[in-house]
Amino acid sequence: MVFVSFVVVLLIAVSVAAVAPAGPWDAFNLASSTRGVTPKSVRLTVGQVTGAENLIGNTMSTKGATIAGNGSYVVLDFGQEVGGRLSIQIDSATSSSALSLSFTESPLFISPTTSDDSCVASFLEDSDGVLSLPPLTSNETYTQTVGDQRGGFRFLTIVSNGEEPVTISNIVLNITFMPQLEDLRAYTGYFFATDTTGFHDPEFLTKLWYSGAYTVQMNTIDSHQARQQPCPVGGGWANNATGGPVEGTILVDAAKRDRNIWPGDMGISTHTELVSTFDLQSSQNSLLVMFSTQDPTTGALQYSGPPINAVGSDTYICWSLIGTHNVYLYTGDLNFVEQVWANYTFALSFLQSQVDETGLMNVPVSFSNDWGRVDGQGHNSAANALLYQTLITASELATTLGHTSLAAEYVTNASSIKEAYNKLLWNETAGMFMDNDMVYNVNPQDGNSLAVLFNLTNNGSQIQSISEGLTQFWTDIGPLSPELNDTIIPFVGGFELQAHFIAGQGKRALDLLHREWGYMLYTNISVQSTMLEGFTANGSLGYRSAAGADFDHSFTSNAHGWATGPTFSLIFYLVGLMVTSSQGATWSVAPVLSGLTAAQGGFETNLGWFGANWTFTDKTTFRLDPFERMVELEALEQHPGKSLGTGVPVSSGVDHAG
Ligand SMILES: *[C@@H]1O[C@H](CO)[C@@H](O)[C@H](O)[C@H]1NC(C)=O
Ligand SMILES: *[C@@H]1O[C@H](CO)[C@@H](O)[C@H](O)[C@H]1NC(C)=O
Ligand SMILES: *[C@@H]1O[C@H](CO)[C@@H](O)[C@H](O)[C@H]1NC(C)=O
Ligand SMILES: *[C@@H]1O[C@H](CO)[C@@H](O)[C@H](O)[C@H]1NC(C)=O
Ligand SMILES: *[C@@H]1O[C@H](CO)[C@@H](O)[C@H](O)[C@H]1NC(C)=O
Ligand SMILES: *[C@@H]1O[C@H](CO)[C@@H](O)[C@H](O)[C@H]1NC(C)=O
Ligand SMILES: *[C@@H]1O[C@H](CO)[C@@H](O)[C@H](O)[C@H]1NC(C)=O
Ligand SMILES: *[C@@H]1O[C@H](CO)[C@@H](O)[C@H](O)[C@H]1NC(C)=O
Ligand SMILES: *[C@@H]1O[C@H](CO)[C@@H](O)[C@H](O)[C@H]1NC(C)=O
Ligand SMILES: *[C@@H]1O[C@H](CO)[C@@H](O)[C@H](O)[C@H]1NC(C)=O
Ligand SMILES: *[C@@H]1O[C@H](CO)[C@@H](O)[C@H](O)[C@H]1NC(C)=O
Ligand SMILES: *[C@@H]1O[C@H](CO)[C@@H](O)[C@H](O)[C@H]1NC(C)=O
Secondary structure, rough: OOOOOEEEEEEOOOOOOOOOOOHHHHHOOOOOOEEEEOOEEEEEEEEEEOOOOHHOOOOOHHHHHEEEEEEEEEEEEEEEEEEEEEEEEEOOOOOOOOOOEEEEEEHHHHHOOOOOOOOOOOOOOOOOOEOOOOOOOEEEEEEEEOOOOOOEEEEEEEEOOOOOOOOEEEEEEEEEOOOOOOOOOOOOOEEEOOOOOOOOOOOHHHHHHHHHHHHHHHHHEEEOOOOOOOOOOOOOOOOOOOOOOOOOOOEEEEEEOOOOOOOHHHHHHHHHHHHOOOOHHHHHHHHHHHHHOOOOOOOOOOOOOOOOOOEEEHHHHHHHHHHHHHHHHHHOOOHHHHHHHHHHHHHHHHHHEEEEEEOOOOOOHHHHHHOOOOOOOOOOOOHHHHHHHHHHHHHHHHHHHHOHHHHHHHHHHHHHHHHHHHHHHHEEEOOOEEEOOOOOOOOOHHHHHHHHHHOOOOOHHHHHHHHHHHHHHEEEEEEEOOOOOOOOOHHHHHHHHHHHOOOOOOHHHHHHHHHHHHHHHOOOOOOOOOOOOEEEEOOOOOOOOOOOOOOOOOOOOOOEEOOHHHHHHHHHHHOOEEOHHHOOOOEEOOOOOOOOOEEEEEEEEEOOEEEEEEEOOOOOOOEEHHHHHHEEEEEEOOOOOOOOOOOOEEEEEEOOOO
């Protein structure tokens, strides 16, 4: 244990809603400074294409590119994942000219005849096809409709399908995500740390942080720009569906697809919102959508929002309820909680009606759906860990609303789940929790990670053995979880990452980052800018290939908010700054140094700005800047014999009382 003393150095009373401080980290921010972005380079030309380089950069170019001959094409690279509505100026064309467009995130699926699949997974990887432009008119600008827009891509292929040449110029993509933010780069949070552990890229952690922030930004969309379901008859896609009965923006699962609310994904992406743009309104809107479609008879919430309207997942019902607490924790918006409270408690009753005589929820097959796994039925460990956390956070909300006896009942029920969880599912020999009490020798990545994250453990030795036990699933590119064959799932990886940090195993946490997220960020088969939905043991882009996705690797999303666990984990655990009550009225600083020599970062809430900055050389300094108030903590000087290496809590406080 290391205890530090606070020294108040400076006090400025004014609170200013502020963007993060400027610094070298800004170079890693992937967001564009303008809504109109242009291609960065020519990837490839095939057939008769002249002047392709005129399509790069300068949107005022008067010279165009000419594509001649049926089947000739040019592939343009936007340099990173982007999404929006494309405009192309048609400089000259005849009635015998024709153009089509195809879009892909990964370079593997560049093709003049198909886009990535974003609507239907198909073994032939050809369900989206191309977007054929309407008849071309010289000196007119073609602009994609809202429905035709691509929410996520990096490579654009422009194909001539006619006999006569066509000359085009001024290709501009009008970014549609996060429409409410005037300056897309105006993040309220930041992070910076040099990876001094010997990893090949010393900027890895900072890149990763901004990659996650940008991924979630891309998942923030106008509520009327969700993906249509069912998909258009005869192929293609349409991104003009209504994602729920709310106006403004919603937080969805991904940029390309599904562009739909999935509350489990928000168990990661809402925290990323806090530390990057502080746009909790989108999470709140998405949760309002989930409550609005509650089954009025049973109280069950849906698995996803409209138009997909999936049903049948206890885990995702838990996530909607946990998400409600997350939004309250970060915004302090009690009106929102009151607005949904009747539906919230009804949904919680629905879940608790499945608790049987063992003390655990016995998940029926019809509510066993989940994404990172199969076989979620029965006394499933992940589902019960989630119900425990739901009850603990429900009790906090009930207390805040003044329902003290209800709050106490929720705590009592939570305690009996925790007791049964340890009694029925803990395997002392394995040093891990079992997946359920029916199947032997499956010690899941999700149930064990969530058990640590949500405090289902009774003692520190369980935490240590789970953290160590989880490494048995590791490959060079991430954990192959036992609960879903041949799939590495960054969603669950985000919970495992937190479990290692909570165990104080910072070096192990960084090792996991290097393997799993390092693979995603650097492999040249991915979009190399935003985060993947999942991949397989051999690194190919398959996600749930044999369990729903028909081995369609072009269907896998390359900008999936559920893969952004590192973005907030680096703030909460490595920088070490967490809010412990609404809006950060109380907070803690407990950095897990993880073998690094320095880290810094921060974020904003309505109470002010929070930041911490430590270096670990001859001394350790922590700064906190709430309300522009700087608190400097000097640590190791006073405790030269102590080490912060295992990341024990060093401090907590109340700084936002007034
Ligand atoms: C992008 O689209 C919006 C909404 O249609 C429009 O107001 C804006 O001018 C467009 N910006 C660019 C750069 O095309
Ligand atoms: C298109 O504009 C150019 C330049 O202003 C002009 O020379 C050309 O005649 C126009 N073409 C048509 C079909 O209007
Ligand atoms: C939605 O977009 C599709 C594809 O662009 C289009 O066919 C359809 O008419 C649009 N629907 C509405 C209601 O605008
Ligand atoms: C272009 O080529 C495709 C494929 O070979 C063919 O189906 C199509 O009819 C051709 N179009 C024209 C205008 O020749
Ligand atoms: C609560 O659920 C009902 C359907 O059971 C729905 O009509 C209502 O809008 C929901 N309330 C809120 C605040 O979402
Ligand atoms: C606590 O659990 C019992 C048994 O599952 C259930 O009947 C009761 O409604 C729960 N209490 C609350 C407040 O939900
Ligand atoms: C508990 O773990 C041990 C060691 O891995 C294993 O042999 C045993 O079968 C496990 N028990 C159950 C019920 O899974
Ligand atoms: C974990 O749960 C125990 C009760 O089982 C409680 O005493 C302890 O405070 C909890 N720890 C945290 C960090 O919430
Ligand atoms: C920790 O808790 C587990 C599960 O309740 C128990 O089996 C184990 O004996 C405990 N270990 C210690 C060291 O208290
Ligand atoms: C797991 O996936 C691999 C690779 O696709 C496959 O060869 C194997 O048969 C699968 N195993 C099971 C049990 O489905
Ligand atoms: C990825 O890099 C390897 C090795 O340099 C190269 O052979 C391969 O063609 C590249 N793949 C793509 C899709 O660029
Ligand atoms: C954090 O501390 C380092 C080392 O003392 C210093 O160079 C840097 O400017 C500090 N960052 C901020 C935002 O104050």
